[in-house]
Amino acid sequence: MSVTERPGPVLAPPPGARGLADGATSDRAPDASTAPPGVLAALRWGLVRDLRIAVRSRAELGVQILFYVIVVSLFPLATSPERNLLQTLGPGVLWVAALLASLLSLPRLFASDFADGTLEQMALSPFALPALVGGKVLAHWLATGLPLVLLAPLLGLQYALDAEVLGIVAFSLLVGTPILSLVGAIGAALTLATRGGGSLLALLVLPLYVPVLIFGAGSADALRGGLSAAPNLSLLAAGLLVAIVGAPLAAAAAVRIALD
Amino acid sequence: MLEAHDLAARRGSLLLFEGISVQVPPGTALVVSGRNGSGKTTLLRILAGVTRPAAGRVTWHGRDVARHDPSVRADICFAGHVPALKDELTATENLHALATLAGERTGPLALRRALADVGLDARRHLPARALSQGQRRRIALARMSIGRQRLWLLDEPATALDADGLALLGSLVARHLAGGGTLVAATHQRLDLPADRVQTLTLS
Numbered sequence: 142m143s144v145t146e147r148p149g150p151v152l153a154p155p156p157g158a159r160g161l162a163d164g165a166t167s168d169r170a171p172d173a174s175t176a177p178p179g180v181l182a183a184l185r186w187g188l189v190r191d192l193r194i195a196v197r198s199r200a201e202l203g204v205q206i207l208f209y210v211i212v213v214s215l216f217p218l219a220t221s222p223e224r225n226l227l228q229t230l231g232p233g234v235l236w237v238a239a240l241l242a243s244l245l246s247l248p249r250l251f252a253s254d255f256a257d258g259t260l261e262q263m264a265l266s267p268f269a270l271p272a273l274v275g276g277k278v279l280a281h282w283l284a285t286g287l288p289l290v291l292l293a294p295l296l297g298l299q300y301a302l303d304a305e306v307l308g309i310v311a312f313s314l315l316v317g318t319p320i321l322s323l324v325g326a327i328g329a330a331l332t333l334a335t336r337g338g339g340s341l342l343a344l345l346v347l348p349l350y351v352p353v354l355i356f357g358a359g360s361a362d363a364l365r366g367g368l369s370a371a372p373n374l375s376l377l378a379a380g381l382l383v384a385i386v387g388a389p390l391a392a393a394a395a396v397r398i399a400l401d
Numbered sequence: 402m403l404e405a406h407d408l409a410a411r412r413g414s415l416l417l418f419e420g421i422s423v424q425v426p427p428g429t430a431l432v433v434s435g436r437n438g439s440g441k442t443t444l445l446r447i448l449a450g451v452t453r454p455a456a457g458r459v460t461w462h463g464r465d466v467a468r469h470d471p472s473v474r475a476d477i478c479f480a481g482h483v484p485a486l487k488d489e490l491t492a493t494e495n496l497h498a499l500a501t502l503a504g505e506r507t508g509p510l511a512l513r514r515a516l517a518d519v520g521l522d523a524r525r526h527l528p529a530r531a532l533s534q535g536q537r538r539r540i541a542l543a544r545m546s547i548g549r550q551r552l553w554l555l556d557e558p559a560t561a562l563d564a565d566g567l568a569l570l571g572s573l574v575a576r577h578l579a580g581g582g583t584l585v586a587a588t589h590q591r592l593d594l595p596a597d598r599v600q601t602l603t604l605s
Contacts, residue, residue, distance in 0.1 A: 190490075190498050197489035197528075258485035261451055265479050267471040267504040400451050 183268035187276020188283075195284035201249070206288050209242040213296045224301050231300030232310050232361035239289045239314055240350050243321040246285040247346065248339050250277065250329045255399065260333075264400055274396065275389040278326045286318035302361075309370050310361045316377045317357040323381075323388035324349050330395035353380065402426050403448065403552060403583055408457035410443045417443055418604055419456065427551070430574070430584040430594055435604030441587035442482065442556055444604065448585055449479040449554050461552060475504045478550035482557050484541040488530035492521055492540055495529055499544045507547060515543040519569060534561035539569070546573055553577060555586045567593075 195202060216234045217227060254260045254277075263273045293314050294307045302310070328346035332338035360373035402424060409419035417440035425431045433441050446452040448459055450466035450473075459466045464473050486495045493512050500507045507515075516525045519539040521532075529537060538561050545553060558570055571593045574584060578598055586592060 186498070186501055190487075193494070194487055194489045253487075256483075257487065258481045258483035259487070261479070261481055262485045262499065262502055264451060265449060265474060265477065266502045267475040268502065270469070273502075401453055 180269060180272040183272035184276040184279065186268065187273045187278075188280045189276075191277050191280030192283060195280065202246075202284055202288070205242050205246045205285055206292065208245055209238050209289055209292065210296060212238040212241060214299060217299050227300040228302060228306075228365070231297055231302045232306065232365075233358045234300070235293050235297060235310055235314070236317075236354055236358040239293070239318060240321065240347070240354060242289060243285065243318065243325060244343055244346065246281070247325040247329045247342060248332075250281050250326055251333055251396065252329075252338070255333050260396060261400060264397060270396065271389040271393040274326065274330075274393045278322050278389065278392070281326070282319050282322040286322055289318060290314045306361050306364055309364050309374075313357040313360045313370075313374060313377060316374060316381055317353050320353050320377070320381050320384045321350060323384040324353075326392040327388055327395060330392045330399060333396070333399035353377065356380070403431075403459070403461055403585070405448065405459045406457050408444070408447060408459070409455045410440055410447060410452070411455045412440075412443065416455075421457070421602070423600075423602060425583050425585060425600070427581045427583055428578055429598045429600065430578060430586065432592060432594070432599055432601045433585065433587040433604065434589055434601060436589075439604040441604060445479070445554050445556050445585065445587045446481075449477060451479070471504075476550050477552045477554065478503065478545055478548050479554045480541050480545065480556060480558065482560070484537050486529040486537055486540060489528060491526050491528055492516060492532065492536075493525045496540055496543055496547070500547050503544075503548050503550065505548055511547060515547040516540075518546060519543045520565065535563055535566055538562055539566060542566070542569055542573060545577075551582050553582065553584045553586075555584070555588075557588055557590075558586055559588060559590045559592065 213234055216230060220226060220230065251260060254263070264270055266273065290311055293311045297307045297310055325342075325346050328342050328349070332342045332345065335341055356373045356377045360370040360377070363373055364370045404425075405421060405423045407419075408421040410417045421444070423431060433444055435441050443452060447454045448466070450459070450468075453467060461473050461476060464470055466473055466477070485499060487498075490498065493509075493516065496512055496516060497507060500512070513522070513525065516522055519542050521536060521539055521543070524532060524536065529540070532540075541558075545555075553574075559567060562570060574586075574592070574594065577584060578595065
């Protein structure tokens with residue numbers, strides 16, 4: 142393939158522009174001394190903007206929360222109403238439902254920003270992309286993860302769980318659901334440019350959710366078995382710290398690949 | 402000065418272009434033309450640093466644009482063929498989000514003035530979903546006018562604009578060039594630019 146260029150690749154600046162450019166700001170090199178915009182400002186940008194959008198599109202959030210409520214409520218109907226069985230099932234069901242509900246909302250995390258060009262602007266911004274992505278993930282968790290945490294004790298009543306177990310389930314969800322949003326963000330970013338991204342996303346992300354599920358649901362089981370929930374919760378918290386540091390970086394790298 | 406050295410781009414196995422070298426000094430414009438699919442958008446994305454070229458490099462005042470250098474980023478305004486608006490947000494909120502993202506600190510007054518300049522004062526509180534294509538484009542114009550970036554990379558800037566909008570775009574570009582700014586526009590329409598400051602590049 143050939144390229145034709147006219148009138149020629151190099152053009153001398155016109156006299157007028159040169160005169161303006163010399164003394165003024167326009168011919169200077171980019172100023173390296175200005176500090177790059179802060180990480181906190183970048184986090185705030187993603188957080189405020191996405192929360193505002195989430196509030197304006199409440200219906201979509203409602204669907205996800207309703208899905209969670211229905212899935213949790215299906216199990217007592219499908220199995221026997223025997224108290225012991227429900228108490229055994231309860232924490233696990235709450236966790237699995239949270240996993241599925243989180244999966245339901247993940248494709249929305251980046252898809253519309255990818256389609257409307259916002260993601261491009263984010264990648265080209267002077268802000269650090271991982272911090273912008275981090276703000277978006279935080280907003281995603283506040284809008285989709287936190288409601289699950291708050292609903293869990295209420296829904297747990299269907300399983301005849303006592304207060305202590307309900308508290309531990311809610312607390313483990315509080316520590317665990319941010320991990321779901323963070324790890325899910327990596328998957329959502331990786332599947333941006335693929336067709337049928339939604340189902341691929343589930344295949345990609347669900348195996349990564351398994352440790353979170355084990356330690357999360359395991360904490361309540363330990364308590365019911367007369368042990369301490371602390372080891373499970375500590376591991377979950379450690380996982381959260383790793384995810385907070387690593388996931389925004391990985392998701393930002395995946396976003397850059399999707400845009401390329 | 403925007404400089405591109407020996408750029409090549411491919412999409413899959415198809416070679417879009419190769420051996421493109423251009424220098425665009427301050428105060429001048431480069432208009433990239435070519436038929437559909439000739440790689441205009443790809444070239445612009447390479448110049449912006451979104452897409453990596455198959456060969457060659459692009460520098461802005463001697464710095465590689467493909468590195469994520471905040472001082473280079475703060476200097477480049479890339480307006481793609483979609484204007485990066487969120488349907489749920491109002492015109493003002495959209496403009497504020499985009500300006501903030503570009504590193505600008507803008508108060509409510511500056512936002513209102515920028516929207517009034519592009520004829521959207523009466524619509525500034527409407528959600529973007531209620532705006533027409535041309536009005537959405539005008540928000541992109543407001544973003545260009547509010548920023549202080551010295552390199553504008555515009556992909557089909559004239560799309561969906563009416564005669565008024567085109568005149569607005571023309572005056573913005575003229576002011577940008579007169580102030581020593583640099584412009585690269587990919588378009589198949591004629592842009593009204595001062596002839597002595599424009600070079601053209603035709604991709605085939």
